Amino acid sequence: MNNKDDYATLVATDKWPTKINGIDIEVIKPKFTPDSFALVVRYVPRELDEEFVVNEIQRTIASADRIKRIQYTYQRRSNDYRFDVKDYQEYNSALKFGRIAIGYSWLPITPFFSGNRLTYCTKCWCIGHLRNKCNAAAKCRVCREILTVNASYVCINEPKCGQCNGNHHSLDNQCQVVRDYKRRLKEDVEDAINNGKLYRFKAKKQAPSFEMNEQDFPTLKTVDNHQSRKWNVEQDRTTCQPEKSLEDINNKLSKLIDSNKRVEDKVDQLKADLKTVTLDIQLHQAVLLDIIDTMKDSIQQFIPPLLTANEWYTSRTLNSVLQQWESFGLAPSSNQQENLKILCYNVQGWYTRALEVVDLVYKVQASICVFTEVGERWNTCQLPHFNKFYQKGTNRNGGVCIAVGKHLKAMRIDVNIPNTVIIDITGLSEPVRIIGIYWPTSQQRDLDDILSYVVEGIILTGDFNATVKEWNSPLTDKR
16 A cells, blocks of 8 residues: 555455455454544634534544544643544545534644654563563553463453553553653654654655646747748648547636635635624624613713703803703602612523523613523623623532623622522612522522521522422422
8 A cells, every 4th residue: 555545445445355366365454543544623622521522523524433632741722632534535525624613613624643653562561672572471451460371361450550560551641651761762753853864754746737828838920031932842730639628628627616615615604704793793782772771861860951052042151051051950869760670590501591591681681690500611601791600509500600780899709608609789779689599409408508698688589499289389398
């Protein structure tokens, strides 16, 4: 085999002989995929679960296998995932397209380049030599107990390193000996390349096919020397080549098709971007309408009516105009009072119902929102013009989040109680304390824990999962 095309062709075909020179043979195809068929999805957001990323990759690339997150020795803001592609056509398509959609992100795809290989023995599982030069007894790969020939052995599944006798596998990157060996190997390889002992393989660029243009070889101008023309002179016959013409037409058509595909991809991307911008504009329009109505009410309540043109021209001096303005005074305080709207809603998973929650908040026009059972992904979608305060629950589906409008002053009370958030609201006619609670049916808790936080002007709200037979529920829970 010379390249990946030959390998893919040989693995995919079933036209193998069953006999050679009258001897029955059996062709066993390799069950693994080489590293040369591996791709890497880069810059995956860390808030996305690994299972979700695996499902997204397999949905786009059906033959993707062995999808694993690449472990780095340093902290990174995003993750990279490596996976093998068994289908060579899908491998080329993904690499040519160069992008893949995962969740709400449009991420790049690059080929995977394997690192330097370790030299280790599969007999004693030590590094630095191979099996054919090992004089030690055969040992188990996990527990490194000696294996006896023609005797059954059951591993105790307690890993033991063959380099440092640590509680990990012999070739695990946790071993300091293995890390030092890799570091020295990398330095030796770099020195060999710099000294000219080793050469990096560089793919040769394929030379483009020759295309003749009329401007490349223009015809020369003929010079008239006023000589008489000779008749009956045999001229070379010029014959057309229809096969060459058809080949040129096919090449031009294929280039045109490729160009159209690129244009279609760009148009689809523009449509997706336009849809996102449209949703953002609709959301901002709803917010602006609410702001305009609020400003209109404020102007009508607090700012006196403007002077008419007649009042302006009848006043002789600026002081008289100001005196007329002061005579109006302020509106009564009773007109300045507004009700405080509080929304309590059991979300049952913020990640899947975020848009529904945002739409409900702006329809109700609530200033304070108490959300229960938000889950671990409570921060995947932002709520504009609100400050959010979150407290995790006893499981991945629980948790309480209180969102307070940015026009209110909110201060959180530190409480180390699961599924409980306490917020103090100031700047109103009187201070208000909000306590949001989520009480799962399987949780045993005592409400006496929050008695020390109960003050005058408190609002206690949340989801208590209370059941009463008078409410047509099968059971009664005194909570």
